[in-house]
Amino acid sequence: MSEYEVDESNLNENSNEFKKADHSEFVFDFPLYSKIKYINDFSGADILKLQNEHIEGFCNICKRTRIFYCISVKSGMQTLMRQHPNGIVYHQEVGGNISFVRYECSADKDHVIDVIMKLDVAYWQKIGQYPTLADISKAELRKYRSVLTSEYQSELNKAIGLASHGANIGAFVYLRRVFEGLIELRAIEQNMAEMKEFKEARIGEKIDLLKEHLPKIMVDNKKIYGMLSAGVHDYTEDKCGGYLK
Structure with missing residues (x-):
């Protein structure tokens, strides 16, 4: 090859x-x-x-x-x-x-x-x-539709579209919103959103509290949130693009 x-x-x-x-x-x-x-x-x-x-x-x-x-x-x-x-x-x-x-x-x-x-x-x-890469990626991510609201499905699609055109920092912004949003959705469903322990917890700790109710990929890769935050605030377009690949 x-x-x-x-x-x-x-x-x-x-x-x-x-x-x-x-x-x-x-x-x-x-x-x-x-x-x-x-x-x-x-x-x-x-x-x-x-x-x-x-x-x-x-x-x-x-x-x-x-x-x-x-x-x-x-x-x-x-x-x-x-x-x-x-x-x-x-x-x-x-x-x-x-x-x-x-x-x-x-x-x-x-x-x-x-x-x-x-x-x-x-x-x-x-x-x-x-x-397009966006068409291919959106089809590949259809399996996650069942765990996302229509709002977060739309934001995930926006992240894919931005990444397919090299706007990688913008893609990180939407991916972080989807990541945070799914945690908040599950917290509300489990009546945990207003609990003091949950509200004061860091993202990694929130994932641990909700690990029985979140996709396994999030539980096993909870450090992804830190990478997404660094992408929004510190990384270049090209470094974000390297991670997205």
Whole structure:
């Protein structure tokens, strides 16, 4: 499988986010306009090597993780008819550094993901994708709908949408609100919201008090709240993005 390296200029130099990214991450994790540097002598000229490669990620139609095969890699070069101000009609080739890549779900060939890439001498850049990362992530998170109100489902969707466009600090704000909101909802349901012990407790302590009534992922990862708070107040966009991946 081909490998890529995250562009260092997009990362906080003090973070540990610099890492190799495989083909699956490029499609399913990286937001639009991420620049991915070539490594291992892989270059823009080798775009056709993606043909028949397979990646693994969530299919928003099957609603489960699937294998996807790269079935098509096409150059965006096309000839357009132009008209000069003096009236002369001429043809111009455009889009030679743009490629269109299609991935097909192994379970159903009608389930596809299309990615548009801009190729440069040193990197690839994802400039388009359908279904979007937000579409894929929202489908993957449907399992949490039963524990969230419509208000917090909406805020979770906003976090996903922001993250898919690289607005990672904004995504952290909404994720923290959802995290806090679910705790308050469960406290109200269990008649604990007005208890002095609960009101004076820190977030981690509140989770312990409600551990029988919260999703296991929150109970097992209660330190996530501290990370979300640090993201809102201290982290850069890129450091928040590293955690969101």
